[in-house]
Structures are given as C-alpha cells and as structure tokens.
C-alpha cells in the first residue's frame with residue numbers, strides 16, 4: 001500500500017507492506033553512496049539487508065537508547081560522510097526506531113544543506129508516528145529535541161515484519177501513540193483498542209494511525225495549530241517521564257498515563273480499559289505535584305499558561321490554553 005503525504009514543497013510516499021525491506025532497492029534510489037544508520041539494539045540483519053542492496057553502503061551502528069540522540073553522534077555521522085566523499089547527490093538511510101530516525105534525519109538535513117533522507121522505521125512508535133512529518137532533532141544537555149529542523153524524508157518504508165523482534169513492552173509503548181491518535185481523531189480505530197485486538201490487527205492499526213498523522217501534518221506541517229493534537233497526553237506525560245527517569249517508564253507508558261486526566265469522566269473508564277488491554281500502566285505512582293511542577297519547565301508552558309489537549313468524546317478533541325494552576329486543578333480532580 002502506498003500512502004501519499006501531500007505538502008506544498010516536499011511531498012512523499014510511505015510504502016506500507018510486509019516484506020518491503022527485501023525490495024528496498026526497487027523502492028528507493030540506492031544506486032549511489034548511502035550512509036546507513038542503525039543502533040546496537042536493532043537486529044543487525046535489517047540494516048545489513050538494506051546495505052546489501054546499496055551500490056556503495058557505509059554502515060554506522062550507534063549505541064541504542066535516547067542518550068545517543070546527541071550532537072556528538074550527529075557530528076560523527078557528518079564526519080563519516082565527509083571522509084567518505086559523500087556529495088549532495090548521495091543519501092542517508094535510517095534503519096531503526098525514533099532515536100535513529102530523528103538523529104539520522106537531522107544529519108541528512110545538515111549535510112551540505114540537505115541530502116536525500118530515507119526512513120525505514122523498525123519500532124511500532126516510529127512506524128505509526130515519528131517517521132512521518134519531518135521533525136528531526138537531537139537532544140542537548142539531556143533536553144529533548146533542542147536542536148533540530150523540519151526536514152521531510154524522500155520516502156518511508158514500513159515493513160511490519162520487523163516488529164516480530166521488537167520486545168513486547170516497546171510494542172505496547174508504540175500502541176499508546178496509536179491509541180492517542182484514535183482518541184482525538186478516529187472513533188473506529190478506538191473500537192479496535194476497546195475490543196482488545198490491536199495486536200492481532202497491527203497492520204490496520206499502523207495504516208489508520210498513519211492516515212491520521214498524514215492528515216494532521218498536511219494541514220499543519222510546522223505545528224502552528226492542529227499538529228498540537230499529536231501532543232495529547234504528552235504534557236503531563238513528559239512530567240511523569242522526567243520525574244520517573246530513574247525507574248525507567250517508557251515514553252508510551254508515560255503518554256498513556258498522561259492522557260487519562262485529560263479525558264472526560266464519561267470516557268476515562270474506556271480509556272483505562274484500553275490501556276490495560278495493552279499491558280500499559282493506568283496508575284500514576286509517585287508525587288503528582290512534583291510531576292506537574294516539572295511540566296512548568298516544559299516548552300508547552302509559556303508565560304504562566306499551558307497548552308494541552310483534552311478529549312471529551314472519543315474521536316474529537318479540544319486544544320486548550322489555561323494558567324498552569326487551572327491545568328493542575330484539572331489533573332488533581334481527575335486522578
């Protein structure tokens with residue numbers, strides 16, 4: 001299946017097809033120098049399969065984990081391209097999750113003011129969310145996505161077969177992002193979650209999530225309005241994630257917890273059941289006041305006001321901006 005992302009300047013296709021990794025050379029222009037970037041947690045066979053189809057591959061494996069999304073690796077990859085005489089007509093390929101995709105995309109955006117970028121996402125989160133939309137970045141001093149750009153990929157290859165090796169906790173974490181999109185935008189997709197069959201229908205879940213993401217990005221490429229709905233659950237979620245850094249909740253787990261108080265009383269029970277069906281946590285453990293204070297440092301908090309998304313009815317949303325204290329009161333009253 002081909003899904004088109006229509007943008008004023010840089011439209012592109014997403015290929016969603018089981019086994020498409022094997023046909024990368026027919027789907028991408030790999031007949032040139034290709035920098036392929038993967039990480040140590042992604043089974044080697046995926047990047048090697050891509051490399052074997054390139055005319056002149058240079059394969060770099062970074063350490064797995066968020067800490068690798070940094071300026072040092074960005075510099076290392078650019079230097080590797082320079083040393084290997086890459087030019088503006090060569091390309092960069094990400095084979096990995098959101099960490100590899102965000103870092104590699106920013107390398108592609110920066111080298112000689114931009115070379116072709118292909119994204120081959122291998123986690124569920126990156127397949128349904130981060131590989132599409134052109135947000136590329138690295139973290140600075142552990143502050144997430146501080147340095148980056150909007151830089152669209154030339155093409156995205158999504159092969160759900162690679163999810164067979166993804167640990168189930170990462171699968172659930174990725175599904176939390178799909179659940180997020182269902183809640184704001186697609187009541188039918190939510191029915192799949194409600195029935196507890198998201199895993200059995202993962203191809204359909206990926207397709208419907210991508211359609212939501214594409215529609216949002218097409219309407220608001222630079223996040224000046226509608227794209228904020230993709231942050232549903234992320235405001236409190238980031239507070240939980242920062243507070244909980246040491247005990248290591250996954251991003252999707254924090255987003256799931258962050259969504260709950262942003263749902264109306266009417267739907268919260270259904271959302272909680274959907275999270276449980278995905279083996280995602282539903283109770284916030286720890287000092288909620290401290291977590292909410294951490295949100296004050298978040299970039300969504302501006303001049304004492306905070307922007308956030310609420311869902312009163314499944315498949316719809318409200319973009320809201322309130323003084324921080326009012327937002328805290330909403331959270332306090334709903335947990």
Ligand SMILES: NC(=O)c1ccc[n+]([C@@H]2O[C@H](COP(=O)([O-])OP(=O)(O)OC[C@H]3O[C@@H](n4cnc5c(N)ncnc54)[C@H](O)[C@@H]3O)[C@@H](O)[C@H]2O)c1
Pocket residue numbers: 039040041042043064065066069096097098099100102122123124125126129130131132133134135136144145162163164165166167170251
């Ligand atoms: N650009 C965007 O729009 C956007 C949106 C959401 C999140 N993000 C970013 O995405 C990142 C998180 O991405 P993620 O959840 O994919 O994490 P990740 O990239 O760290 O991948 C999670 C783990 O899974 C391993 N892995 C990847 N593919 C695998 C496979 N097929 N089989 C087995 N193991 C595999 C990785 O080695 C890693 O250890 C964060 O940095 C976040 O900021 C970006």
